[in-house]
Amino acid sequence: MYDDALDKYWKTVVNTLQDGIMIVNKRGSIVSGNAALEKITGFSRQELVGKSCSVLNCDIYDYARKNAEGHWCVLFKTGSMEKKKCTILRKDGTRIHVLKNAALLQDGSGKVIGAVESITDITEIIIKDSQIAEFRRELKSEDGFHGLLGTSFPMQQIFSLISNAAQSDAPVIIFGESGTGKDLVAKSIHTISKRRRKPFIKVNCAALTESLLESELFGHVKGAYTGAYKNREGRFESAHKGDIFLDEIGDLPLSTQVKLLRVLEEKVVERVGDNKPIPVEVRIISATNKNLSELIKKGAFREDLFFRINVIPINVPPLRERIGDIPILAESFFQRIKLKTGKEIKGISNEAMEYLLKYSWPGNVRELKSAFEYAFVTCHEPMIESEHLPQNIFHSQSPTEPVDVANNGRDERVKKELLEALYSAGGNQSRAASILGVSRVTVWNRMNKYQIKFNKKIELQ
Numbered sequence: 001m002y003d004d005a006l007d008k009y010w011k012t013v014v015n016t017l018q019d020g021i022m023i024v025n026k027r028g029s030i031v032s033g034n035a036a037l038e039k040i041t042g043f044s045r046q047e048l049v050g051k052s053c054s055v056l057n058c059d060i061y062d063y064a065r066k067n068a069e070g071h072w073c074v075l076f077k078t079g080s081m082e083k084k085k086c087t088i089l090r091k092d093g094t095r096i097h098v099l100k101n102a103a104l105l106q107d108g109s110g111k112v113i114g115a116v117e118s119i120t121d122i123t124e125i126i127i128k129d130s131q132i133a134e135f136r137r138e139l140k141s142e143d144g145f146h147g148l149l150g151t152s153f154p155m156q157q158i159f160s161l162i163s164n165a166a167q168s169d170a171p172v173i174i175f176g177e178s179g180t181g182k183d184l185v186a187k188s189i190h191t192i193s194k195r196r197r198k199p200f201i202k203v204n205c206a207a208l209t210e211s212l213l214e215s216e217l218f219g220h221v222k223g224a225y226t227g228a229y230k231n232r233e234g235r236f237e238s239a240h241k242g243d244i245f246l247d248e249i250g251d252l253p254l255s256t257q258v259k260l261l262r263v264l265e266e267k268v269v270e271r272v273g274d275n276k277p278i279p280v281e282v283r284i285i286s287a288t289n290k291n292l293s294e295l296i297k298k299g300a301f302r303e304d305l306f307f308r309i310n311v312i313p314i315n316v317p318p319l320r321e322r323i324g325d326i327p328i329l330a331e332s333f334f335q336r337i338k339l340k341t342g343k344e345i346k347g348i349s350n351e352a353m354e355y356l357l358k359y360s361w362p363g364n365v366r367e368l369k370s371a372f373e374y375a376f377v378t379c380h381e382p383m384i385e386s387e388h389l390p391q392n393i394f395h396s397q398s399p400t401e402p403v404d405v406a407n408n409g410r411d412e413r414v415k416k417e418l419l420e421a422l423y424s425a426g427g428n429q430s431r432a433a434s435i436l437g438v439s440r441v442t443v444w445n446r447m448n449k450y451q452i453k454f455n456k457k458i459e460l461q
Contacts, residue, residue: 020119023105028053028073031114040098040121042091053117057089058100075102075115088119097126128339146188148181149329152322158185161314166193171264171309173249174287176316179366182287185316186245189285198242201235206251214256220272228273236269239282249309250290250301257302264308284309319361319368326356327444329365333372334384341376345384352386353444359393415450418443422452 014021020037024030030048038044041056048055075081081102087095102117145159165172166189174182183202190200208216211225219234235244246252252260263269264284268277286309295301319326330348338345348356352375361367371390379388386394417436421443425431429447433440446452 018120020121022048022053022117022119023114024053024117025114026076026112030055037119040090040096040119041088047091058086059088060084060086075117076104076112079104081117085122096121096123098122128342146191147184148188149332150322150325151328152324154317154322155325158314158316161312162188163192165189165312165314168312169283170311171284171286172312172314173309174285174314174316176287176289177318177364178289179364180316180318181365182289182316183245183247185314186243186247186285186287190243190245193243193283195242195283199239200243200245201239202245202247203235204247206248210253210256213253214259215272217256218259218269218271221274223273225273231271234269234271236263236280236282237278240280241282243283243285246284246286248288249286250288250292250295252301254300254302257305261302261305261308264305319364323357324448326368327353327448328442329368330356330372331440331442333369337372337376343376343379344382345376345379346382347384347440349383349385350444352384352389355386355389355393414446418446418450419452422447 015035017034017036020040021034022030022037023032030051030053033045033048037048041048043055081100084100085097086100087097089095099120099122100117102115104112105114105116107113145155145162148155148159148162150156150158162185172186172189174185176182186202187200190196203213203216205213215225215228215232215234217234217236219232219237220228222228222230246260259270263280263282266277267281268279270277292301292306292310296303296306319329330353334345334348356368356371363370371393372384374390375384375388379385381388418432421432421435422429424435429443430440433443436443
């Protein structure tokens with residue numbers, strides 16, 4: 001009686017498992033299976049019981065049988081199988097990735113009577129891994145530079161300036177409109193410099209009040225002000241031997257500018273509430289979206305500080321001045337957000353791309369990223385179409401006129417390789433991208449750049 005009750009409970013437990021459970025006899029015939037096995041394989045228990053386990057068309061079946069040495073399969077020879085990745089064929093004809101574990105079943109006398117096998121569907125994990133690998137390849141593509149993307153001539157100049165600035169300890173100041181990626185430029189300088197193994201400390205000068213900003217930058221001692229319950233080192237001390245990035249330096253109060261000037265000149269800081277100088281060795285990288293020359297005229301920024309921080313200036317171009325990079329950036333954001341959301345959207349339509357290319361982008365790269373985040377919310381179709389874009393982009397212009405993407409100086413070798421790939425692919429951009437080892441949008445961008453069009457045959461205009 002108790003055995004019957006336990007058997008009933010055991011079946012209930014097995015049927016609540018998410019992994020497929022299959023029991024086979026010594027001849028490889030399926031004796032039993034649980035509900036999850038039915039769900040994973042698409043076969044009912046009635047269709048499976050009595051059939052050979054080869055019905056699942058496992059891609060390691062031939063190997064298992066070939067190396068069995070007199071047994072039904074290699075499992076009965078080795079006694080177990082642990083975390084074996086393979087694929088099986090579902091009833092509907094689709095092949096899925098699974099993880100197998102198996103062990104022999106023995107009777108009371110120790111005689112082998114069969115085997116039990118668990119099957120875990122890992123198809124989604126494999127797909128995610130493939131997406132991550134593709135995304136990593138995209139980030140390492142020839143269109144990127146330490147997290148910055150662009151093949152346009154203005155961006156090539158920026159990459160060159162970053163490389164040169166990284167070899168120096170002189171202060172760097174990065175100018176650019178909001179959303180152009182000034183923080184990425186600063187991070188890139190640090191990443192490829194000799195200070196890369198030391199701290200990279202970022203401070204937003206516009207986000208804190210004057211008193212809090214000084215405490216944040218220079219630290220404070222216990223009792224310096226209400227709430228200062230203990231000594232605290234500032235960001236300059238934390239950045240010792242590394243880089244400190246002062247974002248929005250144009251918003252720095254005049255009193256703090258004086259103290260920053262002293263840090264630059266004497267290479268020491270004093271904590272708030274103390275007069276003991278603390279030596280620091282830090283390279284300053286600053287950034288602003290303001291016109292510092294105008295602020296100097298208004299008395300809002302110290303001229304002597306400006307001269308000290310404006311040693312290596314880098315001007316990041318707005319997106320409207322490098323529209324040839326929009327397809328590259330669009331593809332990158334598309335892949336990132338697709339990976340994050342898991343939505344099965346295949347790509348960006350040509351019409352939607354035309355809208356992106358013709359828009360003025362006052363919010364620059366940050367606005368482009370936001371546009372894709374919006375599109376992934378509104379799109380419930382295989383492709384992102386123009387109507388899935390934010391209304392201010394969709395209603396701002398008509399994509400009827402061709403986009404004139406200026407030639408950015410790419411050499412003839414790249415152009416020739418593109419033509420050869422397109423010819424070999426019969427004009428198929430996806431196939432040409434595979435031949436070249438780049439993304440489809442990169443091919444699309446280069447075709448626009450070199451004014452390559454095709455009707456029945458490819459022509460160089």
